[in-house]
Every structure is written in C-alpha cells, then in structure tokens.
Amino acid sequence: MNFWHGMTTSWQFWAMLSALAAALTAIFAKLGVKGIPPDVATFIRTLVILAFVSTLLCISGQFALVKSIPRRGVAFLILSGLATGGSWICYFRALDIGKAGQVASIDKLSVVLVAIIAFLFLHERLSLTATIGVALITIGAICVAVAD
Structure with missing residues (x-):
C-alpha cells in the first residue's frame, strides 16, 4: 500500500482536511457576511454546496444510489440536514456580530x-x-x- 492510499483511507486524514476546511469557512464567511444579511449569506453558501456535491455525484456516478437509500436513513439524513441548516443560520448570524475566532471556538x-x-x-x-x-x-x- 502506497503512502497516498494509506492517507486517503485514514479517518484522521479526512478529519484534518475537514478541520482545515472549517477554519477556512469561518474566515471566508466572516469576510463574506459583511454587509449581507446572514440568512442571504447562508442561502448563497447552500447553493454553492448543492452545486459542488451534485457535480461530485455526477462525476463519481453516485447519483443512481440516491434512490436505493433506506427510508430510515433518509429520515435521519433529513433531520441532519435540518440541523445543519439551523447551525449555519446561527453561525452566520454569530459571525455577523462577533469575531471569527470567538464564534468558531463556541461552535x-x-x-x-x-x-x-x-x-x-x-x-x-x-x-x-x-x-x-x-x-x-x-x-x-x-x-x-x-x-x-
């Protein structure tokens, strides 16, 4: 097994990339939310994520798998999506008011x-x-x- 394969199959690798992306999210969002209502900023961010993940699913051929997800899984993913949406709305409102480092630490x-x-x-x-x-x-x- 080569080094790159070992890294990309490690949960730690993906968790660190997630942390880096989350850090950049806070910085970019703080810069982007200035002068824009937080809910509008959340909407724009959501559209970008929808386009990004849709493209990823198209490229990888995973769109066909969506219809085979069990109902229980769909129900919990819907709840997760609602929680994510609530989190983002609150996060952007907090960023609009507070400092990025402080907001991110509480987050x-x-x-x-x-x-x-x-x-x-x-x-x-x-x-x-x-x-x-x-x-x-x-x-x-x-x-x-x-x-x-």
Whole structure:
C-alpha cells in the first residue's frame, strides 16, 4: 500500500482536511457576511454546496444510489440536514456580530455536545483520556470566547 492510499483511507486524514476546511469557512464567511444579511449569506453558501456535491455525484456516478437509500436513513439524513441548516443560520448570524475566532471556538463546543449526546443516546463511552480531552476543549473554547 502506497503512502497516498494509506492517507486517503485514514479517518484522521479526512478529519484534518475537514478541520482545515472549517477554519477556512469561518474566515471566508466572516469576510463574506459583511454587509449581507446572514440568512442571504447562508442561502448563497447552500447553493454553492448543492452545486459542488451534485457535480461530485455526477462525476463519481453516485447519483443512481440516491434512490436505493433506506427510508430510515433518509429520515435521519433529513433531520441532519435540518440541523445543519439551523447551525449555519446561527453561525452566520454569530459571525455577523462577533469575531471569527470567538464564534468558531463556541461552535467547536459541538465536539463536547456530540460526546454528551452520543453517551446518552448511542451509549458510546469515553475513555479517561477522551473525557479529559472533552473537558479541555470546553475550557479552551470558553477561554477563547471570553478573551478580548
């Protein structure tokens, strides 16, 4: 197995790219939301994502798979989409008012909330090390958010 294949099949690789993209999202959104109503900015962002993912599905030939998704999966993906939309609307409103670093730090409390919700509803357990990490994320996010 070559290095590139090993990297692209690693969840850590894709998670780091996601973190980089999320960081760029905050910076570009903060620059873009200036003088534009946050809901309009969210709409434009959504159109771009729709076009981007549609193109990806066309190129990869995955559009045909959409009709074979089980109803339960579709239901949860719809709920996820609604949650994403709500998150984006709130995120853009926060960026319109606050500093990008502070908004992003509070947004990253989603990591903490995922750990709590996954524990309560998915019965996922955290190791002691992971629990300490979640606590540190909480403390770090609050420190960044209240700093001037």
